[in-house]
Amino acid sequence: MMRTMMSLLMAGASLAIAPPAMADRYPLQHGLQVRDYAFDIALSEESDDIRVNETVEVSFLADGLKAIDLDLCNVVAASAKPDPLEPCEATERQNTDLGPGSGPVPGVGRGMTMISATAGGTPLRFTHIGNRLHLTLPQPSRKGGRLAIDLAYHGVPAAGLFIGKNKYGDRVFFSDSWPNRARNWLATVDHISAKATKTVTVTAPSHYQVISNGLETRVADLPGGLRATTWREAVPIPSWQFSLGVAPMTVTRFDQVRGVDFAAWLAPQNQAADLSQAEATSRAAFDFYSDYIGPYAFEKLAHVDATGGRGAMELATSIFYFGDFRAMAHEMAHQWFGNAVTEATWDDVWLSEGFATYFDLLFTEHSRGHDTFLTSLRRGRDGAVKYALAHPDSTVVHRDLARDSEVLGNAPQIYAGGAMVLRTLNGVLGDRVFRAGIRSYYARHVNGLATSDDLRLAMEDACRADSGCESENNDLTWFFDQWLRRGGVPQVQGTWRYDPTRKVLEVAFTQTQKQGLYRLPTELAVSLPGVAGERRFKLVIDAPNTKLAFRLDAAPQDVALDPDTWTPMLKADVTQAR
Ligand SMILES: [Zn+2]
Structure with missing residues (x-):
């Protein structure tokens, strides 16, 4: 294909990671990998302007790179054209009542302004235009080398981080970065494939609770009624998953499950949540997924009562709920599929949403019986069939998605449709082989990336390893092509x-x-x-x-x-x- 050939040629001979045959069009930098981020974020009562000090550590996979690019939204100009697919514009969710933001284009005047960029104390040359921070390296890269870059910037995020009042009238901060909006408040390689470990330290007035991915490693009271809270995520995750919740919250610790800490973080006024039910579902789903798929990849699991989004968001180790806990089993399944095993490109988003939908269904069968499972399955099927018939050119795997924001443009096909593909694969291979294939797919790609082809290979290997599996299923190319890359329904x-x-x-x-x-x-x-x-x-x-x-x-x-x-x-x- 022409576009893939072009990017191969431009990346040169020292390409370390070949791009998948089908991929979204995010401008990946194949010569480097982000390893770790450390963010120091200062939040205040009086202003929505946040100040961030960041250290980003990259390793080089190629010689001779002269610059690196990070995504970081510029201040939205009054002349900007309104565009709902533009990740650096405010969404309607952002209801902050401090600072700029009104006008025909949402978020005018909001965005981030660079203060400094240095490496080892030496200033780096940089430009910050078109929502890209272009940093000139102190010297050309050496393959295998590492570099830590220190950045400072500030601003009122146009999106990505909700700053405003929750329904009880309390001021709160909650990240809302799916799928490509982390760049609104953090300088990152803002693509799903760029998984990295991260530390975040938030300095805020001490009446706030602070939660993020991973484990809380340090809390320090500071002069002036401030507190610094540090969370460390030691498992690599994509930037959109960087969670941050800063709000008055009551923390209820549940019993550990298989050595993992569970908790609910709720607004103190929230009396509606049934915590004993939440704990029971959480435990049962965790046991079911761990037994079926493989061991949980992360440090803890928190259910967080959040503000600023809709439904729920499966942020690694800290699920945000914007209402009730109904989506718990779906969001928990994402900890295995989407979070631990991450699709390498947005084209394969069904590996996240289709899997979460299917494993939620399997958990329904496990906990509520086969009839309830079939009823839910058929309800999902009806929506997916209706969508596929109305959009005959749309496919489960996107064809080189042009804009990451459009990733769920065909949501019924991705969620329920993706789940139906797994149901059919489960039927073709039988329970034993399908389950072995799922376990091996997870084990091979946990804390890494995967494509639809990786899933196919794991299933084919599981078939070969099982004497009861029909040998014609040793090659499942036909299955993946007809169900993932073809529109319509049979x-x-x-x-x-x-x-x-x-x-x-x-x-x-x-x-x-x-x-x-x-x-x-x-x-x-x-x-x-x-x-x-x-x-x-x-x-x-x-x-x-x-x-x-x-x-x-x-x-x-x-x-x-x-x-x-x-x-x-x-x-x-x-x-x-x-
Ligand atoms: Zn989901």
Whole structure:
């Protein structure tokens, strides 16, 4: 493909990480990797202007790099064109009542202003335009070398960090950086693939509680009624996951689960949350995911009553809820998928949202039974099918997403649709192989990055390792191509007739969709008069017209395709031939 070839050529011969074949268009710098961030953030009562001192440590994967770029939003100009996909503009969520921000373009006058950039005490040349901080290195990079750069900047963030009042009228600060808005308040490589460890120290008036990713490592009272609180995340995470909550909060510690600390951080006035229910769900989901997928990758888990967003946000080790705890099982599943194993590009966002949706469903089955599971699955399926039919060119894996902000433009296809892909894969491989594949995918990529192809390879290897797995599934390219990279849904018209003299059930299926043929391993359920239960026949529909015959002693009452909804996205209509 042309664009990928161009970026390969421009990156030169010392390319260390080849970009995936399909990738969003974030301008990755392949010659370097961000290792660690340390942020010192000063917050105050009187002003929304925050001051940040930052140390960013990078390692070089190539010789000869002369500069590095970080994302950091400039001050929004009055001449800016309103654009909801622009990550450096205020969202409607930002309801700060201090400082600038009104006018036709949200956030005019807000943004960050650089104060200084140094390395080892020596000033660095830099430019800060177009929301990119371009830093000239003191000398060209050496492969394997590391550099720590110290930055200072300040401003009123236009987005990314909510500063305002919660519903009780208290002043609060909560990060809201998904998917590319960390750059509004922190200078970062603001892309999902740039995972790094981080430390944050917040200096704020001492009546605030402060929570962030990882573990609290230091609390120090300072003169003037201030307190410095430090949190350290020792597991690498992407910048959008950098959580910060600064608010009056009451902390309720739950019992540890498998050695991991659990807690709820609530506004002191919040009487609505049912904490015993929250603790029970939290424990049960944690046990279920740990047993199914593999050990939890992080240090603690906090459920945080936050302000500024909608629904809930799965920030690593500190889930933010903007209302109730309903999304808990979904957000907890993200700690494994999205947070510990992170999609390498936004094109593969289904590896996060589709997985969280599917594992939430599996937890529903585990905790509330198969019928509730099937009801939820089919409800999700209906939305995903409706979307796919209305948007036949849209696919589960994005095709080189142009703007990161559009990553959930096809949300029903990503969440429920992605979950349906996993349900179908689960059906094709069977529970044992699917689970082994999930465990190996997690073990291979925990605290790293993964693509849809990595998932395919893990599933193929799990199939090869299991003597009960059909050898045709040693290569699952067909499956991943038809379900992830093709729009629409398969549509099958079927008829059946019973031949009483030959005692044979004849079935005929025609694939009527326009986007190409599908391979559909599935099942036929045949109910017989006066007989409890039903007969099941396995079959594969993979041709334009598929005709099959099954021995059957009596005429069926009814014939149904895919009775257990293993292929939820299949739209099938099966009738008796006249
Ligand atoms: Zn989610």
